[in-house]
Amino acid sequence: MGGEKFGFLIWLSWISCLLCFCYGYAPGDNYLINCGSLNKVTVTGRVFISDDLDSNFLTSPSEILAATSNSSSISDIYPTARIFTEISTYKFSITRGRHWIRLHFNPFQYQNFQMGSAKFSVSTQTHVLLSDFTVKSRIMKEYSLNVTTDQLVLTFTPSVNSFAFLNALEVVSVPDTLISGDPSIVDSHEKFQGLSSQALETVHRVNMGGLRLTPNLDTLSRTWELDSEFLLEKNLVKNVDNKIGSVRYIRGFATEETAPKRVYGTCARMNSAADPFSNVKVTWDFDVEPGFQYFLRFHFCDIVSNALNQLYFNLYVDSVLVVENLDLSLYLINNALGGAYYMDYVTRSANQTNRIRVAISRSTVHTDYPNAIMNGLEIMKMNNSKSQLSTGAFLPGGSSPTPKKSFGVIIGATVGSLLALVVLGGFFLRYKKRGQVQDGHSKTWIPLFINGTASYSSGTTNASKTTNTSYRIPFAAVKEATNGFDGNRAIGVGGFGNVYKGELQDGTKVAVKRGHPKSHQGLAEFTTEIEMLSQFRHRHLVSLIGYCDENNEMILVYEYMENGTLKSHLYGSGLPSLSWKQRLEICIGSARGLHYLHSGDSKPVIHRDVKSANILLDENLMAKVADFGLSKTGPELDQTHVSTAVKGSFGYLDPEYLRRQQLTEKSDVYSFGVVMFEVLCARPVINPTLIREKVNLAEWAMKWQKIGQLEKIIDKSLLGKIKPDSLRKFGETAAKCLADFGVDRPSMGDVLWNLEYALQLQEDVIGGGGGGDLEEDSSTIMIGELNPRFNDFSYGDTSVNVSVARDGRFEEEESSVDDLSSASIGNVFSQLVMKSDGR
Incomplete structure (x- = not known):
């Protein structure tokens, strides 16, 4: 019996090896579920098992097994379904990493359940996949999700007076390298950071010039559609196929998992009709959902040229020239054609239309027979700032309300909203005395009801005709300042929306952050930003000049x-490297701004999203903290923390805040410690393309800090340019910021002092500047302690006076004249400047 078992294991191992050899990738997790059936079924060589309640996958207080006789095949996952009349979940134990989640739907009539009228939502622990979803015909929804826990929970939430259903489900591992790196942003030289943490939904996956590919022809079980239905003018294209034998995978470029040879071995080429002067533009038109950014992956393989450097062409996305004079020969090895290659791009901002157009055309650098090709294309929707891949009503984690409950919810929400507006109005009125006085008239914030929501405007007492009576800036003025939101003026992109460079009529240069049009997804951040920035002004905090909420704009x-x-x-x-002194001064400026926020006379303000992308630099490289959309008023003087949902940016989050959902100023201190190491090492805080121990910057840097060899991982441009004592003090300070528990971290005031000290160590101006003194000072003075030699130290900036308090913290007084001059605000909006009063 033992010999038979051993033989069976040998046979099983041989089969596994054979499968790995054939398919190239063996998924660690491979859950294939046939919903609503008690039997397993084999489809395209893959076995879907039952989701019977005894399987431990499914938890449902009320579910119904449904079946239809309208099936053309016994090997089919669509004749059965599981219907949920209450919230239900599928739970899977998985290995962390990126996974496919495929949901199969086939609406059919079962007893009193017409599945085509079902309305429901589907979510994971971190993302909303579907909201108020209704399906009218057979469809498969495919998602790519980076799961960071050991369990994946899929929750099905029926909408009011409705139900949910599912025919089949797949949860399958994919290589983490499949979606990684920093793709280029369309119409920009910038890179999109954080792709690996994005959830994606496959919208289109197209095989150009070839046949439709079913899952059994793809190592990752993907479906590739024909491109013919998306072509605007089919006569402009010639299909090239049967070149699969010419395709080669080159190490470091595309792999079998990127796309199969059946994609790279076919292509759509420009039909120039033997005309050397032909200048046609082959265009594909795709439907997309507005309000989201999209990830585009272009697949190329030169299977049409007879020699190198024959093929040059241009690539367009929505009429934007993305790549000019693309030469695939640059990506080949050993001067051989047929190398598989792909290029990744992300649309600049959330699509405002329901179309994406992709095109290729001839290049002007090659005068011979013109040509252009494309082998494949994938278009994937990216989650928005709310971690949603679908818009619509969603009840996260709650139960489906009955009609009575729904009515109560509506009444409660209405009353709650009114109360919130009253409270918010009172909050702004609190700052009446702190409003800036100009022309002898007092300004204050009061709420206005505009477009059915609360907006904020300035009230005026005896307003002069020569001054603006409102903080609101007309949409026409903003549009004029940005030249109609010209794409060439876009200087940044984020979850809230695009940022444009603008110029007001009086010549004042401004940055205009425009939320996604006709969307209230960022309303909370929008109002919080106005609320926070109306309270304070500081030379190291970015100043708000105004806002616009016309036509549902934010x-x-x-x-x-x-x-x-x-x-x-x-x-x-690709910008020039900053010197060590510049980096220290930037950290010092940022620390000053954060310390100011934390030092509120009644309550501190916690930024909650401290990161290098939210620290801006003016023309003199002076640092200013920006983006207060997630900021929150801190605890009362007699409290230790604020209990709140975890928000922030991946890689910068305070682990204690993440564990306990208890927010304090020390959460900002932790994030600032990550920024310090980011400044020192000049690399992303999370880089999944690196080996495991280097992926997380904070963990990696702390490892080297603990053994006293931090100099081995610093930015190469700083090698030999940082004095050891300055580096040691900087590293000690950053390490203290990253303490596991907030109580062990320094205050921002203490961090500021130590950064100032590190700067003086670098400039060697403490005491006599002797090496011995420096060594002694830097090794004995820890965070929170102040070198006695600093007592008479004064900043070079004459607008700031510093004195030392007994508890080791400092008091900073800034002249109001300097405060106003630091913000270049035109006369038209001069009343927007609000002087710091008591902060």
Whole structure:
């Protein structure tokens, strides 16, 4: 018996090896579920098992097994379904990493359940996949999700007076490298950061010039559609196929998992009709959902040229020239044609239309017979700032309300909204005394009801005819300032929307952040930003000039920061490297701004999204903290924390906040510690393309800090340019910021002092500047302690006076004249400047 078992294991291992050899990738997790059936079924060589309640996958208080006799094949997952009349979940134990989630739907009539009228939502622990979803015909919805826990939970939530259903489900591992790196942003030299953490939904996956590919012809079980239905003018294209034998996978480029040879071995080529002067433009037109950014992957393989450097062409996305004079020969090895290659792009902002057009055309650099090709294309929707892949009503984690409950919810929401507006109005009125006085008239914020929501305007007492009576900036003025939101003026993109460089009529340069049009997804961030920035002004906080909420727009207008983000000066943009002194001064400025926020007389303000992308630099590289959309008022003086849902940016989040959902100022301190190491090492805080121990910057840097060899991982441009004592003090400070528990972290005031000290160590101006003194000082003075030699130290900036308090913290007084001059605000909006009063 033992010999038979051993033989069976040998046979099973041989089969597994054979499968790995044939298919190239063996998924660690491979859950294939045939919903609503008690039997397993084999489809295209894959076995779908039953989701019977005994399987431990499904938890449902009320579910119904449904079946139809209208099936053309016994090997089919669509004749059965499981119907859910209440919230139900599928739970899977998985290995962390990127996975396919495929949901199969086939609406049919079962007893009193007409599945074509079902309305429901589907979500994971981190993302909303479908909201108020209704399906009218057979469809498969495919998602790519990076799961960061050991369990995946899929929740099906029926809408009011409705139900949910599912015919089949797939949860399958994919290589983490499949979706990675920093793709280029369309119409920009910038890179999109954080792709690996994005959830994606496959919208279109097209095989150009070839046949439709079914899952059994793809190592990752993908379906590739024909491109003919998307072509605008089919006569402009010639299909090239049967070149599969010419395709080669080159190490470091595309693999069998990127796309199968059946994609790279076919292509659509430009039909120039033997005319050497032909200038046709082959265009494909795709339906997409507006309000989202999209990830585009282009697949190329030169299977049409007879020699190198024959094929040059241009690539367009929505009439934007993405790549000019594309030469695939640049990506070949050993001067051989047929190398598989792909290029990734992300649309600049959330699509405002329901179309994406992709085109190829001839290049002007090659005068011979013109040609252009494309082998394949994938278009994937990216989750928005709310971690949604679908818009619509969604009840996360709650139960489906009955009609009575629904009515109560509506009444409660209405009353709650009114109360919130009253409270918010009172909040703004609190700052009446702190409003800036100009021309002898007092300004204050009061709420207005505009477009059915609360907007914020300035009230005026005895307003002069020569001054603006409202903080709101007309949409026409914002549009004129940005030249109609010209794409060439876009200087950034984020979850809230695009940022444009603008110029007001009086010549004032501004940065205009425009939320996604006709969407209220960012309403909370929009109002929070106005609320927070109306309270305070500081030379190291970006100033809000105004806002616009006309026509359901959400637009914020800030002072323009000439040198962009700190992040762009550290990596990814090709800008000149910053010197160590410049980096220290930027950290010091940022720390001053954060310390100011934390030092509120009644409550601190916690930024909650401290990162290098939210630290902006003006023309003199002076740092200013920006983006207060997630900020939150801190605990009362007699409280230790604020309990709140976790928000922030991946890689910068305070682990204690993540565990306990208890927010304190020390959460900002932790994030700032990550920024410090980012400044020192000039690399992303999360880089999944690196080996495991290097992926997380904070963990990697702390490892080297603990063994006293931090100099081995610093930015190469800084090698030999940082004095050891300055580096040691900087590293000690950053390490203290990253303490596991907030109580062990320094305050921002203490961090600021130590950064100032690190700067003085670098400039060697403490005491006599002797090496011995420096060594002694830097090794004995820890965070929170102040070198006695600093007592008489004064900043070079004459607008700031510093004195030392007994508890080791500092008091900073800034002249109001300097405060106003630091924000270049035109006369038209001069009343927007609100002086710091008691902060």
